[in-house]
Amino acid sequence: MKFGIIGIASAITELVDDHSSIGRQIESIEVDRMPNIELQDILAKAEFQVRKEIVFDEKSQI
Known part of the structure; x- marks a missing residue:
């Protein structure tokens, strides 16, 4: 069985801290960071979905 x-984490250990049996068998795949323009688009769409009840400012963006 595979799963x-x-x-999102800065290290694999952050993802599997509570699951030691997984940590022994893990194989990671690193993915490049998404360009900032794509991240900003995701945040804009999220704001639209919640009718601007949550708004992300420049400081909260990556």
């Missing part, structure tokens, strides 16, 4: 763990 995947997907998440």
Whole structure:
């Protein structure tokens, strides 16, 4: 049986801290960072979806 763990972290250990048996068998795939323009587009779409009840400012963007 195979399964995947997907998440955002600065290290694999952050993702699997509570699952030591997984940590022993993990094989990681590194993915390049998304360009800032794409991140800003995602945040703009999120703001639209919640009718601007949540708004991300420049400081909260990566």
